[in-house]
Amino acid sequence: MRLFIxxxxxxxxxxxVSAAGAVRTEPLLGGWHPIKNLSDPYxxxxxxxxxxxxxxxxxxxxxxxKVVKGETQVVAGMNYRLxxxxxxxxxxxxxxxxxxxxxxxxxxxxxxxxxxEGKP
Numbered sequence: 131m132r133l134f135i136x137x138x139x140x141x142x143x144x145x146x147v148s149a150a151g152a153v154r155t156e157p158l159l160g161g162w163h164p165i166k167n168l169s170d171p172y173x174x175x176x177x178x179x180x181x182x183x184x185x186x187x188x189x190x191x192x193x194x195x196k197v198v199k200g201e202t203q204v205v206a207g208m209n210y211r212l213x214x215x216x217x218x219x220x221x222x223x224x225x226x227x228x229x230x231x232x233x234x235x236x237x238x239x240x241x242x243x244x245x246x247e248g249k250p
Contacts, residue, residue: 162211165200173197176210176238180227183240192216198224207232213246 165173174197181194199213210229215222224246230239 160203160205162201162203165202165210168197168200173200173210173212176229176231177212177214177227179238180212180229180240180243181214181216184225184227184243187240187243190218192218192223192225195222205230207237209241 167173177194177197181192184190185192193216195215195217197212197214201211203209203211208231210227210231212227212229213224214227215224217223225243226246227243228241230241232238
């Protein structure tokens with residue numbers, strides 16, 4: 131029964147990710163894969179979540195401009211490693227955000243958010 135539940139959860143995740151067009155259709159557990167469509171609304175939602183979570187944690191006022199680069203990793207959920215450009219007042223800055231997402235449980239967590247020097 132437990133195996134069936136895990137298989138069903140994995141199938142649901144693959145359907146969610148495939149529908150979003152965020153990763154390849156053949157997932158490899160543990161490996162990082164480039165996101166083909168950085169303007170995908172789900173990818174944008176993950177990026178917005180990362181910036182908002184960072185603003186809440188650090189009491190900053192960063193505003194997402196765009197997702198510059200992204201990769202996904204299938205784990206017990208999905209890791210998103212995104213390079214985002216944000217406005218900090220009048221300055222544009224780049225950050226790498228790592229977000230763990232488990233959509234079937236409506237759970238999401240910002241794992242890290244660090245400055246990136248120069249362009250990715």
